[in-house]
Amino acid sequence: MKTYVKIAIFVVAFIALSAILAGLYLYNLKHTDMAKARPDFIITATALQKEFEINETTASAKYINKVIEVTGAIASVTQAGGNNLNISLKTGNDISSVICTFPAIVDPSKFKTGDIIALRGECSGFTQLFPGEPPLDVLLNNCAVIVHK
Amino acid sequence: MEDIKGDNNQVVGAIDISTGEMVFQAVIKSFHFDRALMEEHFNENYMESDKIPKSSFKGKITNLSSVDFSKNGTYDVTVEGDLTIHDVTNRISTKGTIEVVSGGINANAKFNIVPEDYKISIPGVVRDKINKNLEVTVAMKYAPLTAK
Numbered sequence: 001m002k003t004y005v006k007i008a009i010f011v012v013a014f015i016a017l018s019a020i021l022a023g024l025y026l027y028n029l030k031h032t033d034m035a036k037a038r039p040d041f042i043i044t045a046t047a048l049q050k051e052f053e054i055n056e057t058t059a060s061a062k063y064i065n066k067v068i069e070v071t072g073a074i075a076s077v078t079q080a081g082g083n084n085l086n087i088s089l090k091t092g093n094d095i096s097s098v099i100c101t102f103p104a105i106v107d108p109s110k111f112k113t114g115d116i117i118a119l120r121g122e123c124s125g126f127t128q129l130f131p132g133e134p135p136l137d138v139l140l141n142n143c144a145v146i147v148h149k
Numbered sequence: 150m151e152d153i154k155g156d157n158n159q160v161v162g163a164i165d166i167s168t169g170e171m172v173f174q175a176v177i178k179s180f181h182f183d184r185a186l187m188e189e190h191f192n193e194n195y196m197e198s199d200k201i202p203k204s205s206f207k208g209k210i211t212n213l214s215s216v217d218f219s220k221n222g223t224y225d226v227t228v229e230g231d232l233t234i235h236d237v238t239n240r241i242s243t244k245g246t247i248e249v250v251s252g253g254i255n256a257n258a259k260f261n262i263v264p265e266d267y268k269i270s271i272p273g274v275v276r277d278k279i280n281k282n283l284e285v286t287v288a289m290k291y292a293p294l295t296a297k
Binding site: 026027029030031060064065078080081082084086099101103124125126127128129130136137139141142 | 156159162174176178179185186188202203290
């Protein structure tokens with residue numbers, strides 16, 4: 001076989017293998033491990049909710065899709081669908097909270113109302129049931145506990 | 150073969166028990182898929198959640214008189230209203246159940262939607278590999294809103 005044919009075959013095979021490996025890598029990509037991720041922001045639950053209340057557009061642009069480390073007092077712990085756990089953190093007002101959803105692995109009995117915790121999650125946005133009223137809750141997903149007093 | 154299934158555990162909603170009105174709001178980025186790549190496709194290719202972050206429902210229980218909110222029990226209901234997904238609104242009707250329990254109300258429903266009805270375009274190559282209808286399961290737990 002001529003040399004240039006051998007090189008051509010090799011290059012094609014290399015490209016094909018790279019494509020397959022890239023595809024497999026993407027296909028098997030796991031969600032970010034929050035315990036290891038570097039936070040983009042470190043903030044209290046009260047301050048975070050307040051920023052959304054003051055200007056939801058600015059706060060959305062600033063926080064959505066970012067990794068946020070939030071500290072606050074637990075308002076409630078609820079079992080959500082499919083073994084997920086929801087922990088709500090208290091904010092400056094009674095009707096709003098920072099809702100943090102944890103994947104299946106977390107043990108709920110450790111968390112009590114009033115406990116101070118620091119957790120890390122990805123901000124997916126905020127809820128606002130009735131237009132014109134202040135944003136209700138700030139939402140964090142894929143959460144991991146960092147510190148639990 | 151893989152299940153295409155996403156869960157959103159951060160949906161907010163309210164029921165007005167005097168009128169039977171129900172409102173829901175779901176933030177699209179809060180839908181969790183086991184496979185990260187599937188979640189990315191859901192957000193970027195299909196739902197375009199950066200442009201259209203939320204989905205909502207506004208409607209009412211049509212047979213309100215058959216529900217006694219003061220008596221614990223399970224009641225079959227029909228709920229009708231406007232479902233908005235991907236900035237497109239369609240009128241829908243679904244059967245469901247309202248369960249009155251001590252200290253709250255549980256609401257459950259299951260209905261199908263056709264993605265094309267909401268201008269969600271699934272490329273032809275993949276379209277045949279996915280059901281024509283997508284099943285939506287709703288499971289809500291309501292607590293009384295304390296008056297201020």
